[in-house]
Amino acid sequence: MAEIGLNHYLTLSALVFCIGLYGVLARRNAVGILMAVEIMLNAVNIALVAMSRYVGPGGQPTGQIFAIFVITVAAAEAAVALALLIAIFRTRGTVDVEEINLLRW
Amino acid sequence: MTTEQIVWSIFFSPLAAFLLICFVLRPAGAHGLAGLATIVGVAGALGASVVTFLNVLAVPGHELPLADYPWLTIGDLRLHLGLAVDSLTSVMLLVVTSVSLLVQVYSLGYMAGDTGYSRYYAYMALFTTSMLGLVLADNLLQLYVFWELVGLCSYLLIGFWFHRPAAAAAAKKAFVVTRFGDLGFLLALLALASVAGTLTINELFTEHKVAALVGASFLGVTALTWVALGLFAGAAGKSAQFPLHVWLPDAMEGPTPVSALIHAATMVAAGVYLVGRMLPLFQHAPAAMAVVASTGAVTALMAATMGLVATDIKRVMAYSTVSQLGYMMLALGLGGYVAAFFHLMNHAFFKALLFLGAGSVSHTTGTFDMRYMGGLRRAMPVTFWTVLLASLSLAGIPPLSGFWSKDEILATALAASPGLFWLAMATVLLTAFYVFRMLLLTFTGEYRGGGAAEAAANGDAAQGADAHGHGGVRLHESPSVMALPLVMLAAPAVLSGLVNLPTIPALDDFLMSRTVRETLEAHHVAFNPLLAAFSTGMALLGIALAWLVYGVKALRADSLGSALGGLPYRMLYHKYGLDFLYEKVLVGSLLYTVVCGLFAALDRYVVDGLVNGAGQLTRGLGRGLRRVETGQVQAYGLAIFLGVVVITAVAIVRG
Amino acid sequence: MDYGYSLSFYALAGLTVLSSLLVVSLRNIFHAALFLVLAFVGIAGIYLTLNAAFLAVVQVLIYAGAIAVLMLFAIFLTRNAMAQGNPPGRLQASALITAGLMFIALAYSFANSRWAPGPATPPDIGPELLAKELFTTFAFPFEVASVLLLVAMLGAILLARE
Numbered sequence: 001m002a003e004i005g006l007n008h009y010l011t012l013s014a015l016v017f018c019i020g021l022y023g024v025l026a027r028r029n030a031v032g033i034l035m036a037v038e039i040m041l042n043a044v045n046i047a048l049v050a051m052s053r054y055v056g057p058g059g060q061p062t063g064q065i066f067a068i069f070v071i072t073v074a075a076a077e078a079a080v081a082l083a084l085l086i087a088i089f090r091t092r093g094t095v096d097v098e099e100i101n102l103l104r105w
Numbered sequence: 106m107t108t109e110q111i112v113w114s115i116f117f118s119p120l121a122a123f124l125l126i127c128f129v130l131r132p133a134g135a136h137g138l139a140g141l142a143t144i145v146g147v148a149g150a151l152g153a154s155v156v157t158f159l160n161v162l163a164v165p166g167h168e169l170p171l172a173d174y175p176w177l178t179i180g181d182l183r184l185h186l187g188l189a190v191d192s193l194t195s196v197m198l199l200v201v202t203s204v205s206l207l208v209q210v211y212s213l214g215y216m217a218g219d220t221g222y223s224r225y226y227a228y229m230a231l232f233t234t235s236m237l238g239l240v241l242a243d244n245l246l247q248l249y250v251f252w253e254l255v256g257l258c259s260y261l262l263i264g265f266w267f268h269r270p271a272a273a274a275a276a277k278k279a280f281v282v283t284r285f286g287d288l289g290f291l292l293a294l295l296a297l298a299s300v301a302g303t304l305t306i307n308e309l310f311t312e313h314k315v316a317a318l319v320g321a322s323f324l325g326v327t328a329l330t331w332v333a334l335g336l337f338a339g340a341a342g343k344s345a346q347f348p349l350h351v352w353l354p355d356a357m358e359g360p361t362p363v364s365a366l367i368h369a370a371t372m373v374a375a376g377v378y379l380v381g382r383m384l385p386l387f388q389h390a391p392a393a394m395a396v397v398a399s400t401g402a403v404t405a406l407m408a409a410t411m412g413l414v415a416t417d418i419k420r421v422m423a424y425s426t427v428s429q430l431g432y433m434m435l436a437l438g439l440g441g442y443v444a445a446f447f448h449l450m451n452h453a454f455f456k457a458l459l460f461l462g463a464g465s466v467s468h469t470t471g472t473f474d475m476r477y478m479g480g481l482r483r484a485m486p487v488t489f490w491t492v493l494l495a496s497l498s499l500a501g502i503p504p505l506s507g508f509w510s511k512d513e514i515l516a517t518a519l520a521a522s523p524g525l526f527w528l529a530m531a532t533v534l535l536t537a538f539y540v541f542r543m544l545l546l547t548f549t550g551e552y553r554g555g556g557a558a559e560a561a562a563n564g565d566a567a568q569g570a571d572a573h574g575h576g577g578v579r580l581h582e583s584p585s586v587m588a589l590p591l592v593m594l595a596a597p598a599v600l601s602g603l604v605n606l607p608t609i610p611a612l613d614d615f616l617m618s619r620t621v622r623e624t625l626e627a628h629h630v631a632f633n634p635l636l637a638a639f640s641t642g643m644a645l646l647g648i649a650l651a652w653l654v655y656g657v658k659a660l661r662a663d664s665l666g667s668a669l670g671g672l673p674y675r676m677l678y679h680k681y682g683l684d685f686l687y688e689k690v691l692v693g694s695l696l697y698t699v700v701c702g703l704f705a706a707l708d709r710y711v712v713d714g715l716v717n718g719a720g721q722l723t724r725g726l727g728r729g730l731r732r733v734e735t736g737q738v739q740a741y742g743l744a745i746f747l748g749v750v751v752i753t754a755v756a757i758v759r760g
Numbered sequence: 761m762d763y764g765y766s767l768s769f770y771a772l773a774g775l776t777v778l779s780s781l782l783v784v785s786l787r788n789i790f791h792a793a794l795f796l797v798l799a800f801v802g803i804a805g806i807y808l809t810l811n812a813a814f815l816a817v818v819q820v821l822i823y824a825g826a827i828a829v830l831m832l833f834a835i836f837l838t839r840n841a842m843a844q845g846n847p848p849g850r851l852q853a854s855a856l857i858t859a860g861l862m863f864i865a866l867a868y869s870f871a872n873s874r875w876a877p878g879p880a881t882p883p884d885i886g887p888e889l890l891a892k893e894l895f896t897t898f899a900f901p902f903e904v905a906s907v908l909l910l911v912a913m914l915g916a917i918l919l920a921r922e
Contacts, residue, residue: 003762004769006875009810012773014866016780016803018859021746023784025739025855029846031834032789033739035796038827039780042803045815052885053810054878061885061893064815068894071822072905076912078827082834083916089838097738098849104736739851746858753865757872 009050017043030085030095034078041074108160109171112188115153115198116237119205122146123230131223139223140216143230144209150237151202158195166619167192173243173305182298185305189243191618193446197240197378200453201371203597205233207590208366211461214587215362215468225265225360232258236371240378245294245304248379252290252343255372256283262367263359275355282352286342290379293335300328310385310624319389329386333393336383337400344376344430347404353427354411357419357473361464364419369426369460370453377433377449384442385624398438398521402528405431409535413542417473418463421543425499426456428532432514435525441517442625443613447605448510455498455507455598461591462492465583466547471556475543480552484580489548491591495598496544500537500644503637506602512637513605516630533640537647545655552580607632769809776802787845793831800824811882814890 020043023036045067052063089095106114122142130138161167173187190198209229216225235254242248264276298304300321301314308314321328340346345353356368367373380387380397387394405428412424429452436445465488466481467473482489498507511533518526554561582588605612617625733740779799786792800823807816849855894902 004766004809006878007870008769008773009806010870011867012776012806014863014870015777016799017866018863019777019780019784021862022855022859023780025743025746025858026848026852027784027846028849029789031831031838032784032792032846034834035792035831036784038796038823038831039783039799042800042819042823045819046803046806049807049810049812049815051875052812053882055875056878059879059883059885059889061890064812064885064890065893065898067812067815068818068890069898069901069905071818072909075822075827076908078830079916080912080919082830083919085834086837086920095838100738101736103738104734737851739849739855743851743854743858746862750858750861750865753869757865757868 006050006054009054010047013043013047013050015043016040016046028096028098030088030097030100031082033097034081034085037081038074038078041070045070108157108169111153111156111160112169112171112190112241115150115157115202116188116234116241118149118153119143119146119230119233119237123227123234126223126227126230131227136223139226140209140213143226143233144206144213146230147202147206147209147233150233151199151206154195154198154202157190158199161190161192161195162615167195167615168618168620171243181302183303184246185244186247187243187305188241189306190241191620192615193382193618193621194240196446196450196612196616198237200450201233201236201240204370204453204457204594205229205236205366207594208362208370208457208461211365211464211587211590212360212362214584215464216360221265225262228258228261228265229363229366232262232367232372236375239375242306244306245297245309248306249290249294252339252375252379253287255367255375256280256287256343259283259356259367259372262363263356265359265363269358272358275352275358279352279356282349283342286338286340286349289335289338289342290340291335293332293339296328296332296335300332306382307620309383310620315386315389318386326392327390330390330393333383333387333390334396336387337380337393337397340376340379340434341400342376343379344373344434345404345427346376346400346431346434347407350404350408350427354415354420354423357417357423361419361460361467364422365457365460365464368423369456373426373430374433374449374453377430377437377445380434380437381442381445381449384437384440385621387437388440388626394438394440396438398435398525401431401434401436401438402518402525403431404428405435405532406528406535407431409532409539412539413535416476418466418475418478418543418547419460419473421475421539422456422459422463425459425536425540426452428536429456429499432511432529432532435529436514436517439517439521439525440626441514441630442621443605443610443616444510444513444517444630446616447612448507448514451498451506451510451598451601454594454601455495455505458491458495458591458594458598459499461587461594462488462495465587465591468583468587469580472559474559475546477553477556477558477562478547479550480548481580482548485548485582487582487588487591491595491598492548493544494595496540498598498602499540500648501533501640502644502648503641504602505599506597508637508641509602509605512632512640513630515640516633516636519633519636520630530640530643533643534647537644538651541648541651542655545651549656765809768805772802772805772809775799776806787847789835789846790832792846793828793835796831797824797828800828812885814885814887 017040020036020038020040023039024033027033027036048063048067048070050063052060052067085095088100092100094100122145125142125146126139130136130142157169161169169190171188171190173185175183176186177184209226212225212229216222219225232255235251235258239248239251239255242251260276260280263279264273266272267276294304297309297318301309301317303309303314315329318329318332319327323331342349353368353373357364359368387397408424408427408431412421412428415421415424429448433445433448433452436448463473465485466478469485470478470481472478494505498505501508501511503509515526515529515533518529776799779795779802782795783792783799786795800819804816804819804824807813807819
């Protein structure tokens, strides 16, 4: 078992990202999709923090600061997305993305 | 004024008249002053031309040094704007301005009361400007510009009465037919610019330019020959040489003074002028020279035969013009530089006179058809006597001007080519015959009713041609503004031959200016009394035959016409079928049916097909692709990430 | 070799991956949300192994706390919308392939990237340093982020209002 290094974290990040991606593309419930999006964002954060720890001269907090901004934006996104979702549910009576298909020919 | 300013004023004075009419007189409604403006403008040009002529005469070498101005530089090709005045130019200036002035004066009477009076004089001023610009140009591009401008004026003036379908059609025909020749001219210019690298006329004559032109070849023929043939094609179109002569007889639909000025004296001579001007180049291309000479001879004979049967007085003159221009081309083709321009000058005077005489006759009778004229000798003595003099001059009876120049051409032909000489000699006989047929039909015998009779014969009330409609009522001499130019033109028509008598070849010496003397091989043929006597005899024979048929009617014209089953007559009457060939076969069948059919098919199936195909393609694509737009947001997301994968893959593969 | 460190990494990574997989594969949306919280906690643990204690706290507070609760609210509010919970869609197979390809692309890229070598020992990045950076170097983005949050809050209220 090799010593834990940057590549381990990056692989974990990629794996979690792709799991989230699958969730976004494959599930039908809009709330489930939102949760998958959050997973993707977290995967990116793992990569950022790992970079901050392993890459470049030490003592640079930029990666973590980036992660904080990502969290902030993710919170905003989640709030707006859920509000939208509720609005859609109210008008169309569903959160099934396969039935929300107004944007088509 | 300096010499140079005087030369420029020749050009600018009629231009000023044109601009004045267009921008001041017509907007102000002062249409009546247009004639005066043009006459003053042309008179100014004539005055300046006379001074220039005297200046040229005084300078040794007979060339005025004039500055030119840079215009365009394209690579190595430097184009200039400039005027060149040598002896030939100065003679042409005199001919153009004097004939133009007399025609403008004559038009005061002829065009009086016409609704397009000021428009007519504007065109005439523009034409005179362009013709002077053509003659004065010191390089071929400038010459070409004015060449096209006179063509435009010709078009505008032939179609002056554009409300008459025949006039509109004739104008179009003149424009289109000359276009064929002008294409050759343009190609020749391009060839000259690329091979010789200059378009300045005198520079082209230098030895190394000629060597460059002889050195290059295309399809086994030297560039020089191609250039010469191209220039001749332009000249043949403008000067109505076979096979492009068909437009000139139709051009008689224009007002008669226009025919006199443009289609007899000046513009149609531009082709001869061009070939003559470029003769130092032509002489190095024997093949082109042979083409020029034989085309000239064939045209001369052919047009003369067609002139035998025309019944329209102006058409007789038109065929005569074509024929005489053929003479000039013949002379040029055989190297007779002076002979050609001598004849050009004489012809300008006597042919303008003949046309103005024809206009005078129709002004009174209301028709151009000689079958409805006759007996006008007593009613119109001035017209009769002046036309008689011009006719004798045209027929070549000594000592009138036509005799001297025609004789020089014949002598040149005899010395160079016996075959062409006999063609020319036959033309002498025919010329004398048709011109006296015209004279006898018009002025002798009984009056046959004029325009009224013609209208009755045609079974309609429409007035023939540009007649002014007092035919048949009271025959009278034309007003003095019309009679005076006739008399004034009669003087040069009779006397202009005297400038180049065999014993005192003044014109010969004058026209051989320094450049011409240096670049052109002299072709001076001595006067041959025997030849002169022979050609005079032929002319007299022609006159006698005409007298027998149309004067004393010893031979009946009808029986002559039906000789050999009437075939020769019909052939001549239908102009050798050339109009039929051009209009029905070439244009009607070949052009419309085959070529236009091809293009129509091309347009319909290929071009439209492409356009419609493009439309169908996008529509089909849209119809197919819109299925992709499912509105399923996840499908879009899938596409985005597949795209990311593909881009990453490409980035990895390409390193 | 620090086995304790390695062990904790693998444990936390396994927890995170497993929870995430359950989040995207469970039909019961409520259970999925609970596993989402677990995944967030796992990630917080990962942060700890990276010496990012402050982030770990933030992660638990915001994700495991606030956002997860927000998700649960959303589930409750749309409870009757989908009787079948969170079923897989028509694109399930293609999604799987795309995700797989994406992972290959990412892994290949990471494996072939040359990073600047970092410090041997974990740098000490405490809340003090982060706060200093946030309010000096990143002051402007920080303010923009605060405006973004305000706008998002107002927008959410406006959208969700009856």
